[in-house]
Amino acid sequence: MVQTVLFAAGDAPTLYPFTVNKPGALVPVLNRSLLEYVLDQLAPFSTEWIVIVGHDDSQITEVMGSAFKKKPIKFLKLDQPWDWYDALLAIRPHIKGHFLFAPLELIPARNDLKNLMSYTPGMLTYDPKITGSDETHVLYVDGDQPHEIIYPGGIRPSIFFFTHSLLRSLTTHKGPFQAFLHDYMLEHKARIICSGHCLPVRYAWDLLAIHEILLRDKKMRIRGTVEQGVTLKGNVWVGAGTLIKTGTYIEGPVIIGNDCVVGPNSYIRGSTCIGNRCRVGNAVEIKNSVIGHNTHISHLSYLGESIIGNHVNIGAGNISANLRHDGKTIITSLNGAKINTARKKLGVMIGDEVHTGIHNSFYPATKIWPRVDTLPGQVVSRDLTG
Structure with missing residues (x-):
C-alpha cells in the first residue's frame, strides 16, 4: 500500500455545464461525487490521501471532510496558473516513496490497479477501441509507441x-511536461496497461456511458417502500425513505436514491440513476439518464439520454429530443468548437438550480448553464449560457 495523490484542481471546461459552478471532482457517479467514487476504487491500495485542489477548494473539502475510509486526507491548494508539473512539485515534500498519481480523468477498475502496482513506473489508461470490453493488455514503452502516452490535446486520461525518482528528476526539468513524462517513462522502462475496464471522464456526456457500464453490476436492493401495483423488472435499487407509488413501472438497471417520491404512474427505464430527495411525478418517463439530488420532474415529461443537475425543477410537459432525423451521431458545440459526441442518442444537459417553464422542448445535446431559467413554451435549440 502506498500514498495516493489525486489531482482535483481545475475548472474542467469540457464538463460544462456541470462544472460552471463547481469543480470537476464533484460531478456525479452513482449518486456520489467522482472524487468519492475514484477514492473508493483506490482505497485497498492506499495508506494516505493527498488531494490537490484549486481556487474552489471549499466545495471539495466540505464534501470530503478530513478522512475517507478512515484514512486521512491532506489537501494541498495550488494557486493558478498550474499544471501537473506544479502539482508534482507541490507534493514532493510529502511523498515518502512509491506513490499513485490519479488525475480525475479516469475511473479505474481495482483489478487493473492491482496489475498497475506490479510495474514501477506504470501507467493505467483506457483503450478507445476496447472501452467497455473485457480486454486488457500491457505494452512496453519504447520509441515506437509514444502515442500511448501522448495524444492530441495532451496526456491520455x-x-x-x-517512484520517488520522478520527483527528484523534476529539478532538472526544462521544456514541456509532456516531453519530460515521455522521456522519463522511456528511461525507466515503464509499462502501459490499456484496459477496457477503465472509463474516461472527458466530456459531460461521458457520464451517460459511465453509468451504463457501472449500473450493470448493481444488484437489486429495496430499502424504501414500494406500493402495490408497482412493477419492478431487472435490478432496481431503491434507497431508504423512498416511496414508489402505484402504477409506476421500472425497468432495471436503475438506482433511485434516498428520500425520493416516484409516481404514481411513472415510467423509469434502464441505465437511469436518480439522486437523493428527488420527485418524479405522474406520467413522467425517464430513460438512460442521470438525475442530480433535490431535483423535481413532477408532471407529464420525457427525458431520454439526459443529464440533469442538482436542485433543478423541470416544468410540466417538458420533452427532450435525443435523436437526429438522419440517424447520424450527434454533434454539439463546446467552448467554441464543434465536437462529435460519437453518440447516436443524446438529450439535454441541464446545470444546477435551473427552472424550466412549462411545455419546453429541447433539441438533442443542448446545454443549459446553472441558474439559467427558461420561459413557458420555449424551444431550446442552442446552448443557454446566461
Missing part, C-alpha cells in the same frame, strides 16, 4: 504509479 490515466493513473500513474511512480
Whole structure:
C-alpha cells in the first residue's frame, strides 16, 4: 500500500455545464461525487490521501471532510496558473516513496490497479477501441509507441504509479511536461496497461456511458417502500425513505436514491440513476439518464439520454429530443468548437438550480448553464449560457 495523490484542481471546461459552478471532482457517479467514487476504487491500495485542489477548494473539502475510509486526507491548494508539473512539485515534500498519481480523468477498475502496482513506473489508461470490453493488455514503452502516452490535446486520461525518482528528476526539468513524462517513462522502462475496464471522464456526456457500464453490476436492493401495483423488472435499487407509488413501472438497471417520491404512474427505464430527495411525478418517463439530488420532474415529461443537475425543477410537459432525423451521431458545440459526441442518442444537459417553464422542448445535446431559467413554451435549440 502506498500514498495516493489525486489531482482535483481545475475548472474542467469540457464538463460544462456541470462544472460552471463547481469543480470537476464533484460531478456525479452513482449518486456520489467522482472524487468519492475514484477514492473508493483506490482505497485497498492506499495508506494516505493527498488531494490537490484549486481556487474552489471549499466545495471539495466540505464534501470530503478530513478522512475517507478512515484514512486521512491532506489537501494541498495550488494557486493558478498550474499544471501537473506544479502539482508534482507541490507534493514532493510529502511523498515518502512509491506513490499513485490519479488525475480525475479516469475511473479505474481495482483489478487493473492491482496489475498497475506490479510495474514501477506504470501507467493505467483506457483503450478507445476496447472501452467497455473485457480486454486488457500491457505494452512496453519504447520509441515506437509514444502515442500511448501522448495524444492530441495532451496526456491520455490515466493513473500513474511512480517512484520517488520522478520527483527528484523534476529539478532538472526544462521544456514541456509532456516531453519530460515521455522521456522519463522511456528511461525507466515503464509499462502501459490499456484496459477496457477503465472509463474516461472527458466530456459531460461521458457520464451517460459511465453509468451504463457501472449500473450493470448493481444488484437489486429495496430499502424504501414500494406500493402495490408497482412493477419492478431487472435490478432496481431503491434507497431508504423512498416511496414508489402505484402504477409506476421500472425497468432495471436503475438506482433511485434516498428520500425520493416516484409516481404514481411513472415510467423509469434502464441505465437511469436518480439522486437523493428527488420527485418524479405522474406520467413522467425517464430513460438512460442521470438525475442530480433535490431535483423535481413532477408532471407529464420525457427525458431520454439526459443529464440533469442538482436542485433543478423541470416544468410540466417538458420533452427532450435525443435523436437526429438522419440517424447520424450527434454533434454539439463546446467552448467554441464543434465536437462529435460519437453518440447516436443524446438529450439535454441541464446545470444546477435551473427552472424550466412549462411545455419546453429541447433539441438533442443542448446545454443549459446553472441558474439559467427558461420561459413557458420555449424551444431550446442552442446552448443557454446566461
